[in-house]
Amino acid sequence: MSQVHSQPRTRLVMGNWKMHGSLAENAALLADLAAGQGRGGATELAVTVPFPYLAQVREALADTPLSWGAQDVSVHERGAYTGEVSAAMLADFGCTWVLCGHSERRALHGESSALVAAKAAAALAAGLTPVVCVGETLSDRDAGDAECVIGDQLEPVLALGAEALSRLVIAYEPVWAIGTGRTASPEQAQAIHALIRAALGKSGAANTRVLYGGSVKATNAAALFAQPDIDGALVGGASLVAEEFLNIAAAVA
Numbered sequence: 001m002s003q004v005h006s007q008p009r010t011r012l013v014m015g016n017w018k019m020h021g022s023l024a025e026n027a028a029l030l031a032d033l034a035a036g037q038g039r040g041g042a043t044e045l046a047v048t049v050p051f052p053y054l055a056q057v058r059e060a061l062a063d064t065p066l067s068w069g070a071q072d073v074s075v076h077e078r079g080a081y082t083g084e085v086s087a088a089m090l091a092d093f094g095c096t097w098v099l100c101g102h103s104e105r106r107a108l109h110g111e112s113s114a115l116v117a118a119k120a121a122a123a124l125a126a127g128l129t130p131v132v133c134v135g136e137t138l139s140d141r142d143a144g145d146a147e148c149v150i151g152d153q154l155e156p157v158l159a160l161g162a163e164a165l166s167r168l169v170i171a172y173e174p175v176w177a178i179g180t181g182r183t184a185s186p187e188q189a190q191a192i193h194a195l196i197r198a199a200l201g202k203s204g205a206a207n208t209r210v211l212y213g214g215s216v217k218a219t220n221a222a223a224l225f226a227q228p229d230i231d232g233a234l235v236g237g238a239s240l241v242a243e244e245f246l247n248i249a250a251a252v253a
């Protein structure tokens with residue numbers, strides 16, 4: 001796979017708390033993250049949290065270099081969409097980021113790739129940075145279809161155009177590695193990252209950051225981050241333990 005040459009990209013380590021936390025647990029975690037964030041050097045650190053905790057996170061991280069965001073966004077701007085949260089509302093809470101198309105939302109809520117791209121567009125319109133998640137299942141991989149599945153997931157996102165692509169982040173998260181303790185090998189991850197980078201390059205956005213996600217821990221982070229097209233990590237379980245999350249950031253730095 002040919003490598004697209006591009007400028008250096010600032011590394012990004014982002015936590016995905018999923019549906020975990022409480023006011024008390026978050027307070028301790030956020031205090032530890034704020035106190036230890038320097039360990040990540042120039043690496044950007046961020047957390048994506050459940051909607052009810054955005055106010056708490058904004059208050060706890062306001063005077064730190066850590067940024068925050070949400071795990072989903074409505075495709076609609078406003079209106080009769082009970083239970084939905086708009087991109088403008090997230091911006092109101094100081095969010096920088098929003099996850100779009102996490103595999104759990106694709107699988108459990110039937111989100112299509114077209115909907116995911118539309119959510120990314122809604123986020124961009126509100127000044128947020130979408131983190132668009134793509135990744136194949138184990139059966140896709142076993143059938144030799146990983147590249148094809150990821151190509152299909154990317155297609156509507158690439159169609160947003162170079163300017164939009166330059167303002168978003170892609171996260172490659174093989175579904176078989178999420179929450180399973182099974183990580184893609186650095187070579188397996190790099191092969192898909194190179195494919196994503198090539199597709200971005202063809203669309204005029206070779207510098208868009210591409211994160212890896214799937215059972216990233218302090219012990220496997222350095223080898224993953226040594227790969228040329230891995231620009232950081234989207235971290236689930238390990239982001240709930242400050243020490244582990246900070247050690248992952250330190251491995252990137």
Ligand code: PEP
Pocket residue numbers: 016018173177178179180181213214215216234235236237238
């Ligand atoms: C995730 O939820 O995005 C994720 C990568 O989870 P974990 O790190 O727990 O595999």
